[in-house]
Amino acid sequence: MDLNYTDEQKAFRDDVRAFLEAKLPKRLSDKVAGGKRLTKADYEEWHAILNEKGWLGVTWPKEHGGTGWDAVERHIFEEETTAAHAPRIVPFGLNMLGPVLMKFGSDAQKAHYLPRILNGDDWWCQGYSEPGAGSDLASVKTTAVRDGDHYIVNGQKTWTTLGQHANMIFCLVRTSKEGKRQEGISFLLIDMDIPGVEVRPIVLLDGEAEVNEVWFNDVKVPVENLVGEENKGWTYAKYLLTHERTNIAGVGFANAGLAALKRIAGLENDGDRKLIDNPFFAAKIAQVEIDLMAMATTNLRTIAAAAAGQAPGAESSMLKVKGTLIRQEINALTRQAAGPYAMPFVSEALDEGSNEGPVGPDYAMPATQAYFNNRKLSIYGGSNEVQRQIVSKMILEL
Amino acid sequence: MDLNYTDEQKAFRDDVRAFLEAKLPKRLSDKVAGGKRLTKADYEEWHAILNEKGWLGVTWPKEHGGTGWDAVERHIFEEETTAAHAPRIVPFGLNMLGPVLMKFGSDAQKAHYLPRILNGDDWWCQGYSEPGAGSDLASVKTTAVRDGDHYIVNGQKTWTTLGQHANMIFCLVRTSKEGKRQEGISFLLIDMDIPGVEVRPIVLLDGEAEVNEVWFNDVKVPVENLVGEENKGWTYAKYLLTHERTNIAGVGFANAGLAALKRIAGLENDGDRKLIDNPFFAAKIAQVEIDLMAMATTNLRTIAAAAAGQAPGAESSMLKVKGTLIRQEINALTRQAAGPYAMPFVSEALDEGSNEGPVGPDYAMPATQAYFNNRKLSIYGGSNEVQRQIVSKMILEL
Amino acid sequence: MNFTLTEERQMLQDGLRRYLRDTVTPDLLEDATESASGHSETLWQGLAEMGVIGALFSEEDGGFGGAGFDIALTFEEMGRAGAFEPLLETGILAGGLIAALGSDEQKARIEAIIGGDILTYAHAEPGSRYDLSRVTTRAAKSGEGWTLTGLKSVVPHAPAATHAVVSARTSGAVADRDGLSLFLVPLDVTGLSARDYTVNGGGRAAELSLVDVDLPADALIGPEGGAFDAIETAHARATCAVCAEALGLMESIRALTTEYLQTRKQFGQPIGKFQALQHRMADVLIEIEQARSAVINLAGHLEADRTIRERHVSAAKNLIGRVGKLVVEESIQMHGGIGMTREYALAHLAKRLMMIDHRFGDADYHLERFIRLAAA
């Protein structure tokens, strides 16, 4: 038992810190720390900086231009970039599609798509969820009917995060209605510039439009865009989901959120004292901090097991549930800390260089936004109810 | 809308107070307040005092020697007797069997049994639960087979509260295996002195033995002890259960418990202050007090509806769930307040006149006892899970 | 003991519920927020014509209500509809303070208020958080009149109002109870500037800046330096109103969520058949009943002695804050993704409900206050 990083890991951490110090633009980290909107160009700028260093393919092996890092190194990188308020790496091409192509894609697909993901030629989005399906991913209704050298795709995807920026989408489509629901699903890559693809934004309750509906109306997709075999897409989809669950605990985000919460509580007046000296509020902060200290170790235990070659199982479901509860509690306390200034909503103030400044302290509106926006954490990627069901079945054997 | 009692109700309350002042023996109220064991004689003494005043048949109509009180009067009586630390009225004959006999019993049964309940000739206990049945009451396995003028009863009942003091038991027995499970059940009155009846105590986790197993081995019960019709017992059983739910919210107990908790927290040292001045502990007390203030009104709303003639429905399930949660929270805080002295267990100290005094403050051991004992509140009388199911089905229509 | 409404109140409740159900649509609410005034002229006039504003004033003051249960039933219906109009600011706060402390001349204004004049109330300041006595805006005597200087924060419905009742310190230190005075300030007066903006949960509010605002002598409402008790009473009544509004919001959210659970299918059955959700929804319902009782307790004690009244104020606001958060979070969670979208009715109701915890003191503020009141 040793809770400390090895000397090699510490050296690696120092490298990451030095890189962030030198290369992360202050303009970007200020936007992230201040809860401002990131533009497509912001993400692309940061991706390019990472790619130049060879650190964009965090989960990729070296042969494909990735880092080749193990789970602990990935964790350290995640921890440091989050603490430094770097933009997140947009995961759809890098963490989701990339691993699927490496394992199941054709040589031509690998050669064509993987470099384009790294160099920013393609912006991928995810076409998994459909209206009315929720966490029941296998109920795919979007159809792809073979017609000569093409598939004709019809249907609708939803909750497509950052789809407004994307030029490519990977989709689960139904190619057969025979057998079990899982058996007729295929995994298709679709160019969003093909006629018949339409993207419509969904405004969420925080007023932002980061997710979209994507409609397919007789969209002609070349057969070479099929990944792996027809009707085997469910296998690839599940493989992708296990990769999606990297950093599922969100410890880095929680740490950053907790630090911001303490800073805000130290600034807010509460009668004759600061809010952080209010024993009730201090107790709530302490409680979530104690939970997070334990959670960080629960996470490290899973990461150490992964680094030792154990496949992450239902443990990731436990990390998801507790991790999202902790982050949402931090969001709720931060909103609470904002006091009456949680109420004003000035959308323009979230844009860089806007003439409209915030109303009240600059942390207040983003606190409310983050609270409402992060209700999604316990819903998407398999709702916490689905995760509890997995824990109950796989670990408790109920 | 008026939250206050009417003048008549206030006058009635004054009568109850005057009666308690004059007639409730201090020896008994001291035992109740101090969490000491009550003996059979203690209960009988208090029943006799109430019966002399005509106040023992609290839920009974005047024609049967009861009080004829409405729901509000019953509530006031409950409130005042609890606040005065009177022993509870043993409910099995008075609140459970009595109403069933009045509604479904033969004239002979009414004439024989009802007076004996009031004057203390019979001590009844309840033979509903069976091993392995839990909240699934209809899974009755104890059989009663007709043999001439008798039923021959075989089987086992469990969780029979205060059965060790009883000479009579009312039982659900299976008289037929035809049709639905509910259809073959009968309601039988059994003299526990008949050969073949055996009572064995069950020691609970607080070390006390207030519940029992009751075994029937070829017990010959005269057919005139059948209540109502054969195989219709489920109807009577359900009728009884609605009566059992009188005072299901336990507001009186909660109020008394909260007062004791505050007193204890005001006595316990906590560093340089008293525990009640510890902001964390004070917050927990305040939280449960606020919940209780609302709960008391939720309860009164149901009582007012009952007094206006509305039958209590699934509302009583809501009262049960929230009422038990509040009482259990008060129990938990009281245990917590006892500090290190929650640990000693000196069983003899619970007996009146024992030479063994308590270890540490006299409230400490009863606090731990009550905490463990009252885990039962959310289990018996239909577990809180069953109550949530009723709320979901009957009110939410899910 | 009686938990039924009087016939008059029952009629008001029925009429108001019907009117709001027929009138309030998502479009009306969105247009209201988008409009410069931040509210719906149609709805406001409709409420005035129904006499809803009058229900918030006593007969003595020209209304026909004004008691706790009048406030509770009115705002419960507003909450049920998800409506936001300057009812609280006009009828309870500004109007209520004029009724409580105003001279006969000032009280003459109440008739117009009942008829639909819109007022607002500017008390909180940047940095005062929920502290009632923390006022740094100063009013100094100048000649016959007064000169006010200071900042007022998050003043709801300021863009729609013609006047504001503004608190200012005429003496005392920053958090003293003594030394607070109230003034009736026209919002177009020289020296007053407003930055207005939309608020989460609907409608608009403003930051007010007062720089050497000159007011006549008769702008002072009530005794110089002695307004605190009336302010506290007005906040008690306002707390009752927002607690009742929260209850109405909870009821609508519960109805939406229950219906969703009954109709939405997943894994081959309505999700309302999943027992884990059934039990959680049962707990939500139980807590909403607790919220209802807390509103009744507060409404029924609004005219009681200060200690008892304020104890119920803090008990109710604490409980409503806790239950509101539970209802918001559980309803969004049970809806899944659709509960996150602004288009769906839940979003507006949930945001409005959550924001009530940010008005007149949040759950923690009132928990601590409840303890302090008990110790006093």
Add this chain to the structure above:
Amino acid sequence: MNFTLTEERQMLQDGLRRYLRDTVTPDLLEDATESASGHSETLWQGLAEMGVIGALFSEEDGGFGGAGFDIALTFEEMGRAGAFEPLLETGILAGGLIAALGSDEQKARIEAIIGGDILTYAHAEPGSRYDLSRVTTRAAKSGEGWTLTGLKSVVPHAPAATHAVVSARTSGAVADRDGLSLFLVPLDVTGLSARDYTVNGGGRAAELSLVDVDLPADALIGPEGGAFDAIETAHARATCAVCAEALGLMESIRALTTEYLQTRKQFGQPIGKFQALQHRMADVLIEIEQARSAVINLAGHLEADRTIRERHVSAAKNLIGRVGKLVVEESIQMHGGIGMTREYALAHLAKRLMMIDHRFGDADYHLERFIRLAAA
């Protein structure tokens, strides 16, 4: 970073788990509590022979362990078995304090302790609650030696011990950190009387009364008036031990409850098929994993600087207290009536787990302390 046990520790864990599983029965535990000594001579000798007591001492002190993870694994296994023996009092508290502060002569006793001599530790007093520095028992110099007078409360395993390490004030005011001294007191010394009794969760403890107890000069352990730091360190190690014990208890309770859910049928199916219970049990499991991490954090920082160490002490004890209560209450509730009966294995485990919150500071005490440590 490494979360696997060393080979030696793995062997100790395996051996101890096997031994306790084969040895500890409900009858053994009940007989132990009923016996005059309040523990099981068989079990204690077995533990001594296995070297379990030695695992709590460093090699320097004659043992072969003594680090945080040695303590954690040992007590986790004790908890898993529901065993109670004077291991904490002998090995961590009394023995640990002798090892930390004792003279060479006093430390010579450790060999016998590792061999099975039983000691206890008397620090808390009536009214001191969890306050470490609140000691009113006085030790006065008399001739060459010392005279002790005072009361010590809830001294676990006193009936089985030959000696107690007793804290007493040699100077300073009632709650001062300075002025505390430790003494080795034979329990049969003149002037010392004990009232002993059973404790919830198993075993026996005693109230000690010391009236003019005369001790020789060499009864003093460590510096006169300077024992506080060592006491705090010993309590940190003891907290680690009871947290690990709690974790073991949780694991056994979880196994019992899961098995019950799998086998107990109601309404025609195993109750573990009811989704509401499945989800609650999943939450229980998630929290137990949190408890495991808290124990690892504390064990891994037990040799760290005081501030870091004590921060983890309070974090772990707070989390263990909260999770322990959840596990106790959910497991009893899911068992229903059977979970309430003393005969069933759950009763003993649940009571023992709940009582851990009453040792060395409860969850609230440590929450406040965690905040104070962060501010310092």
